[in-house]
Amino acid sequence: MSDLDKIFKAYDIRGVVPDELDEGVAEQVGAAFVRLTNAKSIVTLHDMRASSAPLAEALGRGAAAQGADVIHGGLGSTDMVYYASGALDIPGAMITASHNPARYNGIKLCKAGAKPVGIETGLAEIKAMVQDGVPAYDGEPGTTTSRDLLPGYAEYLKKLVDLSGIRPLKVVVDAGNGMAGHTVPVVFEGLPLTLIALYFELDGTFPNHEANPIDPANLRDLQQAVKDNNADIGLAFDGDADRCFVVDERGEIVSPSVLAALIATRELAREPGATVIHNLITSRAVPELITEHGGTPVRTRVGHSFIKAKMAETNAVFGGEHSGHFYFRDFWFADSGMLAALHVLAALGHDSRPLSVMLQDFSRYAASGEINSEVADQAAATAKVKNIYSERPGVTLDELDGLTIMGDDWWFNIRPSNTEPLLRLNVEAATPGQMAAIRDEVLGLVRG
Numbered sequence: 001m002s003d004l005d006k007i008f009k010a011y012d013i014r015g016v017v018p019d020e021l022d023e024g025v026a027e028q029v030g031a032a033f034v035r036l037t038n039a040k041s042i043v044t045l046h047d048m049r050a051s052s053a054p055l056a057e058a059l060g061r062g063a064a065a066q067g068a069d070v071i072h073g074g075l076g077s078t079d080m081v082y083y084a085s086g087a088l089d090i091p092g093a094m095i096t097a098s099h100n101p102a103r104y105n106g107i108k109l110c111k112a113g114a115k116p117v118g119i120e121t122g123l124a125e126i127k128a129m130v131q132d133g134v135p136a137y138d139g140e141p142g143t144t145t146s147r148d149l150l151p152g153y154a155e156y157l158k159k160l161v162d163l164s165g166i167r168p169l170k171v172v173v174d175a176g177n178g179m180a181g182h183t184v185p186v187v188f189e190g191l192p193l194t195l196i197a198l199y200f201e202l203d204g205t206f207p208n209h210e211a212n213p214i215d216p217a218n219l220r221d222l223q224q225a226v227k228d229n230n231a232d233i234g235l236a237f238d239g240d241a242d243r244c245f246v247v248d249e250r251g252e253i254v255s256p257s258v259l260a261a262l263i264a265t266r267e268l269a270r271e272p273g274a275t276v277i278h279n280l281i282t283s284r285a286v287p288e289l290i291t292e293h294g295g296t297p298v299r300t301r302v303g304h305s306f307i308k309a310k311m312a313e314t315n316a317v318f319g320g321e322h323s324g325h326f327y328f329r330d331f332w333f334a335d336s337g338m339l340a341a342l343h344v345l346a347a348l349g350h351d352s353r354p355l356s357v358m359l360q361d362f363s364r365y366a367a368s369g370e371i372n373s374e375v376a377d378q379a380a381a382t383a384k385v386k387n388i389y390s391e392r393p394g395v396t397l398d399e400l401d402g403l404t405i406m407g408d409d410w411w412f413n414i415r416p417s418n419t420e421p422l423l424r425l426n427v428e429a430a431t432p433g434q435m436a437a438i439r440d441e442v443l444g445l446v447r448g
């Protein structure tokens with residue numbers, strides 16, 4: 001039996017294949033998942049890694065052995081599992097390790113209606129069942145069928161965004177050899193888009209670059225292709241295509257906070273007065289713009305389980321995270337990089353201005369981006385920063401998630417990583433000089 005403590009994470013199951021995660025574990029997870037949810041049916045999808053299809057089949061075997069019918073959707077993105085779970089109203093399982101290196105794989109689970117399964121919402125129980133041995137089912141095994149879910153997914157997304165009458169656009173998409181290479185051609189079909197495709201070949205060894213667009217190094221090819229082709233916009237997706245990053249027509253990376261503000265204002269135009277969720281490291285411009293457009297901003301901790309829970313609690317129309325995850329009430333409160341991309345294309349397609357000009361209204365402050373520091377004692381380093389800043393006039397602080405210190409026109413947050421001995425710093429201020437001064441002072445304190 002593999003070390004389950006190592007592979008059961010806060011939001012999913014993830015480990016090196018086959019040393020930490022193998023078909024035996026996947027089969028047991030499938031069985032435990034059915035017992036947890038009492039499901040009569042489940043749906044599975046998987047990404048393009050060599051180990052993914054066998055793991056999906058194993059999970060399906062475990063589920064069928066517990067009496068559940070299994071719909072194998074085959075290749076898909078993580079948000080396609082949310083679509084299938086929501087549209088069919090059954091639990092879903094996605095085999096993917098997202099942006100992790102090729103030797104990894106993982107399992108993401110959701111209950112019917114795309115409700116998340118994390119360590120506090122079922123994953124701990126699944127782990128305990130797998131640890132103890134899932135009891136045998138006394139009844140007939142379920143059936144297994146295959147179904148192509150991609151056309152329905154594409155059609156559903158395009159119903160949620162008004163793309164009628166958009167001007168022709170030249171769009172570069174970097175799929176990073178991940179699942180966007182499978183989904184983008186079908187979603188974009190019928191739209192007035194000239195598609196320039198980078199790395200659409202499905203290849204779980206990621207031969208060109210990591211499928212992790214949060215690292216600027218992985219956006220260089222996209223930036224160059226946008227400039228070389230005089231494109232209107234560039235889109236980059238991660239390995240399981242649930243996150244989307246954007247590059248403007250100059251080849252400049254667009255902050256996910258800017259995208260969150262743009263999509264929030266679009267959703268508020270459709271539903272005036274609605275609630276919009278943002279996490280505490282998104283730009284201060286996001287809640288400002290939500291308020292200016294008549295909405296109610298609600299601030300949350302970092303992490304999709306917190307965002308989804310708060311969205312359901314407040315019936316929020318939209319939620320944005322600075323990590324490139326965007327959540328939609330009309331998508332069962334789940335996140336979809338493709339739906340975010342369609343919103344940006346619709347906004348650009350209905351505007352005569354270049355993307356960089358259109359987005360100027362949504363970018364108000366200078367931001368550091370997330371900076372990691374390896375720190376042996378995270379609590380002591382955080383306390384040191386708190387002691388120094390709490391004595392300064394005009395400063396407020398809160399500890400919703402790590403430590404946030406706020407001034408009149410600046411703020412910073414430091415919070416510990418859940419998985420590594422790191423402190424993560426985000427700084428924002430009115431000017432680049434002010435941001436750099438705060439950043440350097442805090443890093444000096446944290447790193448000693």
